[in-house]
Amino acid sequence: MNKPLILPKVYSPKEVEDKWIKFWEEKKLYVADVNSKNPKFSMVLPPPNVTGTLHMGHALCFTLPDIIARWRRMQGYNVMWLPGTDHASIAVHNVIEKELGKKGISRKDLGREKFLEIAWEWKDKYGRLIVNQLKKLGASLDWSRERFTLDESFSKAVRKVFVDLYKSGLIYRGYYLVNRCPRCETVLSDIEVIHKETKSKLYYIKYPIMDSDEFIIVATTRPETMLGDTAVAIHPKDKRYYKFKNKKAILPLVGRILPIIEDKSIDMEFGTGAVKVTPAHDPVDFEIGKKHNLQQIIVIDGGGRMTEKAGDEFKGLDRLECRKKIVEKLQEKGLIQKIEDYIHNVGHCYRCDTIIEPYLSWQWFVKIKPLAEKAIKVVKQGKIKFIPPNWAKTYFEWMYNIHDWCISRQLWWGHRIPAWYCSKCGEIIVEMEAPNTCPKCTSSEIHQDEDILDTWFSSALWPFATMGWPEKTPDLKKFYPTDLLVTGFDIIFFWVARMIMMGLRFAENIPFREVFINGLVRDFRRQKMSKSKGNIIDPLEMIKKYGTDALRFTLAALAVPRMDISLSEERMAGYRAFANKIWNASRFVLMNYNQEKLEIKQEELTFPDRWIRSRFNQIAKEINQSLREYKFYEAAEKIYHFTWHEFCDWYIELVKPNLKKHNKTSLSVLVKTLDGILRILHPFMPFITEEIWQKLPHEGISISLAPFPKFDSSLEDKEAEEKMEKLKKLIIAIRTIRAEHQIEPKKKIEVWINIPEEKSKSLIKNNIEYIKTLINAEKIEFKTEFPSEERFLRNITNNWEIAIPIKGVLNWKKEISRIRREIEKTEDEISKLEIRLNNPKFIEKAPSEIVAQTEERLIELKEKLLKLKKNLSDISIS
Numbered sequence: 001m002n003k004p005l006i007l008p009k010v011y012s013p014k015e016v017e018d019k020w021i022k023f024w025e026e027k028k029l030y031v032a033d034v035n036s037k038n039p040k041f042s043m044v045l046p047p048p049n050v051t052g053t054l055h056m057g058h059a060l061c062f063t064l065p066d067i068i069a070r071w072r073r074m075q076g077y078n079v080m081w082l083p084g085t086d087h088a089s090i091a092v093h094n095v096i097e098k099e100l101g102k103k104g105i106s107r108k109d110l111g112r113e114k115f116l117e118i119a120w121e122w123k124d125k126y127g128r129l130i131v132n133q134l135k136k137l138g139a140s141l142d143w144s145r146e147r148f149t150l151d152e153s154f155s156k157a158v159r160k161v162f163v164d165l166y167k168s169g170l171i172y173r174g175y176y177l178v179n180r181c182p183r184c185e186t187v188l189s190d191i192e193v194i195h196k197e198t199k200s201k202l203y204y205i206k207y208p209i210m211d212s213d214e215f216i217i218v219a220t221t222r223p224e225t226m227l228g229d230t231a232v233a234i235h236p237k238d239k240r241y242y243k244f245k246n247k248k249a250i251l252p253l254v255g256r257i258l259p260i261i262e263d264k265s266i267d268m269e270f271g272t273g274a275v276k277v278t279p280a281h282d283p284v285d286f287e288i289g290k291k292h293n294l295q296q297i298i299v300i301d302g303g304g305r306m307t308e309k310a311g312d313e314f315k316g317l318d319r320l321e322c323r324k325k326i327v328e329k330l331q332e333k334g335l336i337q338k339i340e341d342y343i344h345n346v347g348h349c350y351r352c353d354t355i356i357e358p359y360l361s362w363q364w365f366v367k368i369k370p371l372a373e374k375a376i377k378v379v380k381q382g383k384i385k386f387i388p389p390n391w392a393k394t395y396f397e398w399m400y401n402i403h404d405w406c407i408s409r410q411l412w413w414g415h416r417i418p419a420w421y422c423s424k425c426g427e428i429i430v431e432m433e434a435p436n437t438c439p440k441c442t443s444s445e446i447h448q449d450e451d452i453l454d455t456w457f458s459s460a461l462w463p464f465a466t467m468g469w470p471e472k473t474p475d476l477k478k479f480y481p482t483d484l485l486v487t488g489f490d491i492i493f494f495w496v497a498r499m500i501m502m503g504l505r506f507a508e509n510i511p512f513r514e515v516f517i518n519g520l521v522r523d524f525r526r527q528k529m530s531k532s533k534g535n536i537i538d539p540l541e542m543i544k545k546y547g548t549d550a551l552r553f554t555l556a557a558l559a560v561p562r563m564d565i566s567l568s569e570e571r572m573a574g575y576r577a578f579a580n581k582i583w584n585a586s587r588f589v590l591m592n593y594n595q596e597k598l599e600i601k602q603e604e605l606t607f608p609d610r611w612i613r614s615r616f617n618q619i620a621k622e623i624n625q626s627l628r629e630y631k632f633y634e635a636a637e638k639i640y641h642f643t644w645h646e647f648c649d650w651y652i653e654l655v656k657p658n659l660k661k662h663n664k665t666s667l668s669v670l671v672k673t674l675d676g677i678l679r680i681l682h683p684f685m686p687f688i689t690e691e692i693w694q695k696l697p698h699e700g701i702s703i704s705l706a707p708f709p710k711f712d713s714s715l716e717d718k719e720a721e722e723k724m725e726k727l728k729k730l731i732i733a734i735r736t737i738r739a740e741h742q743i744e745p746k747k748k749i750e751v752w753i754n755i756p757e758e759k760s761k762s763l764i765k766n767n768i769e770y771i772k773t774l775i776n777a778e779k780i781e782f783k784t785e786f787p788s789e790e791r792f793l794r795n796i797t798n799n800w801e802i803a804i805p806i807k808g809v810l811n812w813k814k815e816i817s818r819i820r821r822e823i824e825k826t827e828d829e830i831s832k833l834e835i836r837l838n839n840p841k842f843i844e845k846a847p848s849e850i851v852a853q854t855e856e857r858l859i860e861l862k863e864k865l866l867k868l869k870k871n872l873s874d875i876s877i878s
């Protein structure tokens with residue numbers, strides 16, 4: 001006979017995790033075969049920023065698709081899950097410029113080339129960090145296909161898309177008012193600006209009317225922009241200002257003469273109803289300026305400093321310093337009528353939270369409407385499905401109101417815009433490769449556009465550019481469109497929508513069939529995690545403490561569609577205990593198993609064997625269904641309860657007598673059920689399941705390639721399930737008596753049962769050995785009535801009367817006084833709580849949580865009291 005394979009007494013996740021991460025990668029288990037005949041299932045990983053370190057959002061967004069990838073792979077699909085990282089322009093600039101800043105160097109001192117050198121060095125050194133953390137999570141990615149958005153082939157795809165869109169008129173260069181972050185020193189697209197309610201001031205400034213003693217008063221939140229005013233505007237129907245029609249105002253501090261113009265877009269309710277017009281620094285004014293042919297004077301530069309045009313006194317000042325100075329000057333001259341507190345929405349940079357400046361400049365834009373129309377259609381037609389479906393509404397709302405997308409950025413780390421300018425004739429040349437001469441005037445004095453593209457422009461190409469587009473690669477043919485994308489709702493506009501538009505245009509198909517939008521990870525009070533609140537739960541720390549499997553299981557169990565995830569360490573500790581439970585159950589199985597050949601003979605199947613096989617079969621069916629619907633929480637909950645409360649609590653106990661009798665069929669059912677549980681658990685808990693599975697009899701090199709259990713109608717045994725339910729109830733009822741009367745576990749008892757129906761009697765008779773073992777009874781007898789002279793402990797279940805003669809089990813006198821004491825104690829506590837709850841001061845002053853707790857406790861105690869009284873009357877002879 002072989003020696004049993006043994007698991008160590010204690011499960012230590014770290015060792016196990018390191019071992020299998022290495023094994024899976026070395027054996028290339030998750031490298032997809034482009035020639036496989038199996039049905040394919042493909043996904044692309046949302047590429048984390050190279051600057052990133054793993055946070056809970058990542059952990060969730062990588063665990064959920066990994067569950068699906070592992071499940072599909074075990075179902076026999078040819079799974080291709082492509083990983084990679086994003087170059088993240090602004091984030092990398094932030095990191096490096098901060099470092100440079102410490103040495104007192106700005107990026108402009110360094111120059112573009114040197115800066116890029118440092119950026120690449122930085123990327124090579126730190127860009128692996130997030131990748132290694134991803135591996136720690138157990139994500140079964142195809143690392144042979146790893147991509148980076150600045151790879152040579154990816155860059156080629158980006159240039160091709162830019163040139164194509166330009167040549168078909170969907171990319172253009174224009175002089176517009178755009179959003180600029182003075183700190184990041186770049187413009188941003190509209191969705192990169194976060195509008196926040198901000199406390200500020202509204203300044204009422206008097207502008208003198210030319211050739212008169214009168215003033216027209218304008219209200220503004222940004223007085224510094226007045227240096228760039230080129231008009232004052234009123235609503236044509238505003239009677240208050242009829243007298244100023246066709247007059248002119250004089251710009252204070254500057255002396256510029258401003259026409260007073262009429263425009264229907266003026267809001268008569270705002271401020272005084274008259275406004276200053278600064279076409280170069282306000283989007284509404286920009287439009288008014290175009291209509292009325294006003295001059296655009298730029299007084300604030302891209303870094304938020306006042307320009308030469310602001311005048312000698314102000315030039316070089318920061319915009320906010322300038323604001324102070326201007327207000328002081330105006331006050332000295334008596335030109336401030338009043339200053340009011342004012343709350344309004346102010347745009348902030350989504351990367352660094354600095355207040356955005358509207359900025360007039362030449363930029364590149366994508367004319368997005370024609371692309372959006374097709375992208376709306378495919379979702380309307382159901383070719384792309386959002387899960388949960390209500391997210392489609394959010395998508396449509398944005399797509400219907402979409403604005404042209406500003407894609408140029410004044411940064412260096414990224415894809416440089418493939419546009420060149422001829423210094424001689426001004427021709428713009430947009431090509432994949434740098435031209436040598438100007439095609440129009442043949443001059444060789446040409447220079448490339450200094451700007452780079454929005455990082456999101458390249459990420460929009462992720463699903464097809466990663467597969468080798470524009471070449472017609474076998475990967476594209478096999479794996480595009482992908483099947484599923486799992487991502488957060490916060491990037492539906494930034495990323496999901498743009499991938500759909502670009503995929504349809506360039507890869508001639510949708511990029512994915514389903515988009516699963518996961519919730520936000522919050523703390524256990526449902527608050528957003530943030531550094532300032534100090535409530536961040538670090539996934540790497542949790543992995544250290546509880547193991548990756550426990551973290552993954554927690555995230556899956558909390559992933560309820562449409563709900564944010566409220567995470568607590570307790571939950572994780574709970575699933576760590578679950579891992580221990582599985583470990584210990586497996587140790588038990590392995591200790592009883594000497595690697596003999598497993599065999600199930602129908603005639604040898606015991607009742608518990610039939611029951612557990614039927615139950616497992618049912619669970620396998622339900623879990624496949626839950627995963628098909630991406631109900632991660634439901635699948636996790638089911639396998640948890642089955643493993644713990646059916647397999648460990650019941651079946652392992654029931655199988656013990658059969659193992660003693662060397663019933664090989666029961667042993668086989670035990671081993672096979674454990675094997676099945678491990679397979680179902682594997683997508684959720686890849687490490688512990690691999691470790692245990694390798695010690696069970698198996699075919700193949702990894703559980704991750706073993707077939708996933710599925711429903712088999714021949715194993716269904718409803719009769720066994722029904723009977724087992726009845727027996728479980730009986731056993732629980734007897735265990736309850738034991739617990740309530742504090743009968744020592746070792747003490748053997750006698751049980752009398754009064755059952756009206758014969759059928760149930762035979763159920764008990766046939767399983768008497770199991771029942772006796774589980775309740776530690778030496779005798780179970782059927783009685784139609786219980787003799788009145790005897791004392792009993794009683795309970796009722798399934799309509800069956802149960803009685804345990806007290807003789808030989810407990811000293812009844814002692815038990816009566818024990819229960820009486822207990823009753824007194826309970827009554828005492830009840831009356832105290834009632835006094836407290838009847839005290840109006842307590843109700844008024846105590847926190848509502850405490851009041852609720854007290855009320856709950858009172859209900860519990862009252863229930864306990866009833867039970868105690870019943871127990872007392874049961875054993876007291878009347």
Ligand SMILES: [Zn+2]
Binds near residue numbers: 184354
């Ligand atoms: Zn910024």
Ligand SMILES: [Zn+2]
Binds near residue numbers: 422441443
């Ligand atoms: Zn030229």
